[in-house]
Amino acid sequence: MRTPEEQIRYAASITPSLRQLAWQQLEFYAFTHFGMNTFTNREWGDGTEDPALFNPDALDADQWVAAVKSAGMKALILTCKHHDGFCLWPSAYTEHSVKNSPWKDGKGDVVREVSDACRRGGIKFGVYLSPWDRHDARYGQGKPYDDYFVSQLTELSTNYGDIFCFWFDGACGEGKNGKKQIYDWERYYAVLRKLQPNAVLNVCGPDVRWCGNEAGHCRKAEWSVVPAELRDAERTASKSQQADDGKFSRKIDSQDEDIGSRAVIRNARELVWYPSEVDTSIRTGWFYHPEEDTDVRTAGELLDIYLDAVGANASLLLNIPPDTHGRIAAADCASLAELGAKIRQIFADNVTEKAEITADSAIAQHPITQAVDGMANTYWQAAYGQESDTITLKFPELQKVSCVVLGEHLPTGQRIESGEIWADGSKAAEFTVVGHKRICRFTPVDVQTLTIKITASRTEPTLRLLEVYQ
Structure with a gap:
């Protein structure tokens, strides 16, 4: 057992990996929740949706990137597959994908369009892939589903260039058979480390931790050096959203406000570099809902969140959901552009x-x-x-x-x-x-x-x- 003085010296000696350093320098980047839920006006689909519902008539990924850049964001993460199991790329491992939609006569690939637009726009591209799949019959069967999930990770890791982040949430509900899947996280991590060694693995991953809420709230003291047990993906999952009730996005839980002080780390056997990401949405929901067009966060609200997160040793992941046309709505674009102007104004004159x-x-x-x-x-x-x-x-x-x-x-x-x-x-x-x-x-x-x-x-x-x- 280390003495208190030795423990503090040990804590001060913990340093980030090169991938964590590169991620930290991004500071502010975008989430885009887009998929089947956009067309059913839901937050969580159940996997029974007809692929024919997916049919954006004016999808413009370059417009997404322009909106993101107007706020000063440096990367974009796309929900390539949400809990409903519908894939935004023509996956070889399922029929529940864009290849069976009327969009572009089944020849479209949203992941391709967005990743290419990010590179044209000079920002980084990231992937969200939900481990929970309410469509696939293998979910809950153990290795058969893990094989399927790894196959999809492999498709995304090898076909779309460099990916800066793979983002895993903690959702783990029942599948068609009434069973929950026990995710083989270590296997997923190993595949990604091999195929995308520079990518950070976020939230239910070992590189970047979730701040603990979706309201944009950051701790007063947001330590990057924390006890190693906080990397436990199942622990993270237990604190994530458990129901599709629409209230979780604004809930702040005061527990675990202190996770890295001297008192907290005093008896920790192992400490790790595990920095914080603050995630929240520009709207109440994560997917686009027309009734929320009048409930878009103002530039002033977003600026407060930005300063509290980026200004307190966290990164900020801000969700901007495209509409059924496949475009970022005008109200969202206006808030983002004004936010970017406010940030530039504050930091214009270093004296x-x-x-x-x-x-x-x-x-x-x-x-x-x-x-x-x-x-x-x-x-x-x-x-x-x-x-x-x-x-x-x-x-x-x-x-x-x-x-x-x-x-x-x-x-x-x-x-x-x-x-x-x-x-x-x-x-x-x-x-x-x-x-x-x-x-x-x-x-x-x-x-x-x-x-x-x-x-x-x-x-x-x-x-x-x-x-x-x-």
Whole structure:
């Protein structure tokens, strides 16, 4: 058993994989729930739907990508198969797919169109594939269904280029035979590691964890270093949506608000890097419903969610569901474009270059200037033995500021636990963990001396990112 001091040093030594680092840098990306439910006006289909129902008359994946990019999102994940088992690509392993729909006379492939549009648009493409399949008779039979599911994972992994993410939710209801499938997660992971080694495996996967709700709520202290048991896919599944009641998307559960503090990790035998993803929808539902056209989240609401998630060491996965024509609705596009404009406005003018910047301590190889040079691989580190430190920015004249952005150098671990921001001797803000990014917003102040106090750190703090905005 490690001593408390050894345990904290151990926690500070946990670092992300290269695939996790690449994912973290995306920060904000899209979900698109599209499929049979779009045409039946449901959230969960039962697998008995006629493929003839699927027939978008104006599907335009480039329009989806343009809408996503207008908000500043850098990737898109498509629901290639939802719980109803209907496949948006012409799978060789089932008849329940677009190949038996009237869309494009059965010769269409939504996955192809969307993955190609993402590449044309310069964003990354990801796959959602529901393990729960309410159509296939093999579901609940064990290996026969796992073989089928792995065959579909293989199709998607080999036919559509590089995939940045495979997203698995925890849905595990009964199949046609009244039985539930016991998913062979380790087998699924092994196949994907072989075929798409750079892809992150999210939620019911070992790379990125679910924040625990679908309302866009992020913890006050969102640690990336957590006990290894949180990687248990069945544990995640038990907390996921269990019924098609339409209320889960706005529910926030206060349990497990603290999953990575010193107290929580004190007795953990194994710790892992398992960062958080916040997922929510621009509408109440995940699929398009015409009655929700007047219930689209405003740009202001989305901005608050963005700042709370991306600004608290999580990524944000925002769902935008295409309509029955195969297009993102006008109201959704308008909110996304306005959101993008608001984000660009907040982060338009970084004034750190106007300031003289100093730190109370630093090691020679990593001076404080490396926190503001805009390089991802350079960073400031406090002197050895320091678990707190102070950084001071002095402006030549009064400077109006309202936002400070901090980011640790993750290849050396997540270390910072708390801090404060002071403007000319008055406290302007407090913060907890930093991790990939911490956005601290406060009432605009005219300041000549801005001080960032790191009040607690698990070992010597680092910063690869320090930005100050008007």
